[in-house]
Amino acid sequence: MLINIIAGAALVSLSTIAVDILAVYILPQKKHYGDYKYEPTPQFDGLILFFLFFPFILMNCCDKKKNNLELDTASNKSGNS
Numbered sequence: 001m002l003i004n005i006i007a008g009a010a011l012v013s014l015s016t017i018a019v020d021i022l023a024v025y026i027l028p029q030k031k032h033y034g035d036y037k038y039e040p041t042p043q044f045d046g047l048i049l050f051f052l053f054f055p056f057i058l059m060n061c062c063d064k065k066k067n068n069l070e071l072d073t074a075s076n077k078s079g080n081s
């Protein structure tokens with residue numbers, strides 16, 4: 001009985017995926033189905049640019065701090081403090 005319940009749940013999830021693929025990619029009115037399925041949220045549009053450029057800004061910031069730290073330690077070793 002447990003096997004039947006698990007198999008039924010698996011079939012329901014597979015049928016959901018199959019219908020989504022049919023509706024969004026294959027059927028003639030796929031543009032409309034896709035618009036209703038994936039509704040854009042305008043309040044998060046600005047975050048895309050932030051997450052695209054933030055790693056580069058962070059890397060440049062850390063590189064500058066690292067370079068300044070290396071210069072400071074090099075000048076301390078040479079006795080130019």
